[in-house]
Amino acid sequence: MESDYAVMVKRRLALGNLMPRIRTAYRKGEIDAETVRHLTLASKAQQKDWLALFADPEQYAPRGFQLKQWLFGGQSIPTSAALFPVEDYPGQIVADLFGEDAYFADADLFWQKQNEAIAAKRDALLEAGWAEVVVLEPGQYFHSWEHEKTPKTKGGKVFIAVSHRGEVEVHEGWLSRKEVRRAAKKAASADADGDATEAATVARPEATKAMQNYLDLHRHAVVRLALVAHPGVALRLMVAHAVASSGHWQVEPEPQQAGSDAIAESVANSPAQQAFDAERQAVLALLDRPDYHHSVTQPGYDAYPTAVVFAKLLALSDDDVLRIAACVMAETMAAGSAVVEAVGNHLGVDAGQHWQPDDAFFDMIRDKAVLNAMLAEVAGKRCADANVAEKAKTQKKIIRDCLDGANGRAKVEGWLPGWLAFPVRAYTENGSLKTADEWARVRNLFDAA
Template sequence: MELKHIDIANLSVSSANMRGVAKKPDLINILPSVRARGILVPLIVRPGAEDGGYEIVAGKRRYHAALAVAEEQDGIDPLPCAVMEAGDDAAALEASLIENIARLDPDEVNRCEGFTRLVREGRSVEAIGLTFGLTSLQVKRTLAIGNLLPRIRNLYRAEKIDVVTMRHLTLASKAQQREWLALVDCPEKHAPTGAQLKAWLFGGSAIEAKVALFDLADYKGEIISDLFGEDRYFAIADDFWTAQMMAVEDKADAYREAGWSGIVVMERGAYFNSWEHDRCPKKKGGKVFVSVSHRGEIAFHEGFITMKEARQRAKGEPGADTSKPMRPEVSAALGNYIDLHRHAAVRASLLSEPGVALRMMVAHAIVGSPLWRVDVEKQRAASDAIAESVEVSASEVAFDVKRREVLALLGFDPETPTVVGGYDGDHGVAGLFVRLAALSDGDVMSILPVVMGETLAVGSAEVDMLGQLLGTDMRTSWQDDAVLPDLIRDKPLLTAIVGEVAGADVAEANAGATAKVQRGILVDCLTGSHGREKVEGWLPRWFAFPPTGYTERGGIGCVERSERIALLFVPAEAEEEPEMREAA
């Protein structure tokens, strides 16, 4: 470093200063000394972006004290400074940290932020520890504070939680942190702190059912319900862990089949720390790390290798944790040769057996396979009122009747909610295929519409495509005089709909009325109440195929999707619709 005196006008606080730029420092215990003797300890600075300017890396309090004295005394002598080389942000940050930690330990959140910036600048945990005289464990503990949600860090800074509580919360997942904050916000509940918080985090044997990776319907153990809440718990923790770890192994096998080079299941309670791992994609040998919390939560971290392995790879050394697999009977190339030829032969055999192919397709759609993932449309509703209006509609009732017929035809449990995923027999796809092989072509064809209907995505272009192709008329299935009017809150939209239902004169006369009044008029017209004539067969424009809107504002999902597929319905194709339906 070069020692020199620099005019205070040429100095400014660097962004690398650990105490920040915006916050004004406390000068109570330093200002009297600066008034009496000036600046004795040099500031640590580096050349700034402007010619002749310097950024203060360490010495922000001395600088502000000098500014105060300069204002009181109408000037001050140039300040003694130690000038660093330009451009090394990590070195500058280290200098700032060292000086501040030596003078007065900053709070742990500030120290964490400083260490985190050093890591981003390329400093390793070990190097940070050597620089500041800390063990690697101490550095890691400080970095762990960065895993806390910002609000928790702010609670600590505001001294609303103690340091023990803050440290225990570094052991919590983000979900646990949010759950703890919810307890803080609830006046009727107590948020655990200190030693109680640690016990709460580990959860004892009270493991919630929602953390299970496996299907609860297949769980043979006992699950206890909270009669005064919505949560359920596993009665015997050992039974849960047996089922949970089997599900983890199944998931690990799926990752292996997908081409991941390694699956690392971490010890229960061990935390996955991102600063101890390096990003690495699957095609370059990245692994999947599986963290298992004491509360049963499982997290899959895809595409990482340890920092040790990353350093070994950078040096061209073989990874120490790469295990050598036992040599199988056939090589990968030979196995691929065998599988491809078997596949080609069976595929050719299917060409002359469309009935077999049809049944195999239905079995795949219902059960699923590595290449077939068919999800049931959940029909999630924004409110209970919307859900009920759909459930009692004529369309949904008709579909449910047909679904029950198919369940009986396939020999499924009659209480099974859906055909897709409803097969609980042995041997998966092959087991269901045997059942389908015993059915006639007509019976198999009757299953297809239900399977397709259950897996038809809500809000998709396919709904609009089929609605137009099949000539769906919602007047035969939709009727609602309660839920829909209550959902329409926009005044211009309400006015347009009232005009369509009650007439332009009524709409114009009530244009200035409240939305509640206009909704009342709409309901009266649909029900024939309060002296208004009942309007029969009205269908909102959104329910037509193709749909349209009432205003020029747009933002109607079904209209936008219908417009995107409009080019598919050219006149020549429209004439072929009966043949298309027949083919379907």
């Protein structure tokens, strides 16, 4: 505890750091003690700016708490909020000589260091065996009444809450009430079946339904384009469909039903879709068939059209027949199926040759953990860690800046998200991704091949 003498010395030093006009106004009672205290945090330039406002009757000179906000650009962050060692902060720390308060002068630099410390905390918790660590956005509160305490062994999560002032709170061992009910229902079902009940992490979809629809259609587009270039594979696949009567072998084309106008526009403008449409027109010309339905395959019940096509095929070369067969197989292959995954992986499809990230792709990403993992791919783990608590909008902006080479960031060429790669790569260990599930069903068939 400081002596009265030491406190008096600090106050005199603080007042001595103020410009004479401020000290005079304080002695005359024109400025209150709280305002003077905050002015001891100001640089000489800031004191001059404040005095200009104070002297102008038409301007408002901020006082008290508003003055502290004015001095720190609207965000005064005390050193007590740091999750990292304060000595690791390379910027200036401003101390109030009237008291014990100290603040980070550079809020952006503080948040960079704080986010890196939060990311390290997250990684340590995951290594400690927690199923999931959720980093909330700054200012987003953790409401315990909406959750139930759940131990690590039963799939409990950790929530890291960050205030606008930088304070960090770690809430270990919680699940939302909805997740608890879902887990209880699953356990009851297992008991009813006579199976041993084990604690299991509640899986949540890694991608939204809209994103899954987007991925299914884009993956379908690039795989069937690849199929056109491999008629031998397409012919064998066609025979398999005929034997097993699976997918769209009725016969009808894949409808490519988009869940929104944005997805429909994205797929229609994709290079893979446009290249396939051009090949389809060439095949229609070979068959001398009009493009009534924008497809080579046109379902019907009358045998006469089939006989007409058969007669035409008899007059064509083997190469032309194989070309038509490949196009028909590609056209009837079901989007979002294990068949797309099997063909794409067998042919080593590189979706990056026919796809570029567009607005529809970024607009549908909802999972922040996924987004942070993508940021690590394009900008490196350090950048991702430094922005782990930032809003999704901010992280998306950094990714796009890296891809475009904008705002001083080095341009990243050829980035392909794991969701569109063959084989597909998920971004979270405990999340579910329909595409990955489809590939898992058939992967062993091709690993041995």
